[in-house]
Amino acid sequence: xxxxxxxxxxxxxxxxxxxxxxxxxxxxxxxxxxxxxxxxxxxxxxxxxxxxxxxxxxxxxxxxxxxxxxxxxxxxxxxxxxxxxxxxxxxxxxxxxxxxxxxxxxxxxxxxxxxxxxxxxxx
Numbered sequence: 001x002x003x004x005x006x007x008x009x010x011x012x013x014x015x016x017x018x019x020x021x022x023x024x025x026x027x028x029x030x031x032x033x034x035x036x037x038x039x040x041x042x043x044x045x046x047x048x049x050x051x052x053x054x055x056x057x058x059x060x061x062x063x064x065x066x067x068x069x070x071x072x073x074x075x076x077x078x079x080x081x082x083x084x085x086x087x088x089x090x091x092x093x094x095x096x097x098x099x100x101x102x103x104x105x106x107x108x109x110x111x112x113x114x115x116x117x118x119x120x121x122x123x
Contacts, residue, residue: 004034004100005067007088008076011056015048025076025112034100037070039063060084064091074100077113 006025010018022040029036042062051059063084067073073092079085092098
């Protein structure tokens with residue numbers, strides 16, 4: 001079973017929004033047969049006090065360490081708007097952690113794009 005890292009925007013979004021968005025992506029990818037590494041489940045994201053204590057840099061460093069242990073990366077729609085997701089994408093590219101193919105996620109991309117559009121309209 002391939003291990004997939006979820007990469008997408010977290011900073012600047014309401015907590016409830018990104019938690020639901022990442023959870024839905026995780027659910028759909030798991031359904032497709034992937035083992036999913038979801039950064040919103042890491043203790044820094046789960047507990048805001050830990051994030052405040054560690055700060056952005058150490059949190060991103062931990063995220064990158066977890067990414068390096070994956071086989072693939074899935075870039076959520078809207079990932080380009082995130083500084084952290086762009087860094088994750090560059091690291092993945094340089095270490096040959098390839099994106100999940102479009103054939104694997106065509107339906108998933110559409111569902112998540114609709115979900116993101118719905119939330120964009122709320123903001």
